Amino acid sequence: MRVPTKSFCIGPASTVKAMMVQMDTTERVFTQNFKAGTHFECIEVDTLNKQPLQRVSIPLRSDKTLHFVASDEMSGWFYVITTTALGTGCSCKRPHCSHLETLRLAQVATA
Ligand SMILES: [Zn+2]
Numbered sequence: 001m002r003v004p005t006k007s008f009c010i011g012p013a014s015t016v017k018a019m020m021v022q023m024d025t026t027e028r029v030f031t032q033n034f035k036a037g038t039h040f041e042c043i044e045v046d047t048l049n050k051q052p053l054q055r056v057s058i059p060l061r062s063d064k065t066l067h068f069v070a071s072d073e074m075s076g077w078f079y080v081i082t083t084t085a086l087g088t089g090c091s092c093k094r095p096h097c098s099h100l101e102t103l104r105l106a107q108v109a110t111a
């Protein structure tokens with residue numbers, strides 16, 4: 001492991017920050033529906049250091065279905081997968097995200 005020595009390492013980079021939720025469930029994947037006008041409560045997590053950073057409350061302007069996929073690194077924590085007109089995205093922001101595939105397989109299994 002490389003040890004950062006430069007001052008630019010202060011604070012987590014945005015690429016290691018992810019919106020996540022903590023849930024007491026043994027399921028790897030679950031889906032929840034939210035009504036317009038409510039707030040979706042999640043937590044911004046530094047996935048590199050596995051530290052929760054801050055609570056985030058996202059107002060929902062329309063009815064929304066969110067999918068949650070368990071993190072492999074942090075047990076009890078889930079990444080948030082949203083589908084919009086632009087496509088489907090995962091909150092982990094990784095270039096090679098495995099969560100969308102996990103969700104797809106889970107949907108196939110329960111279909
Ligand atoms: Zn992901």
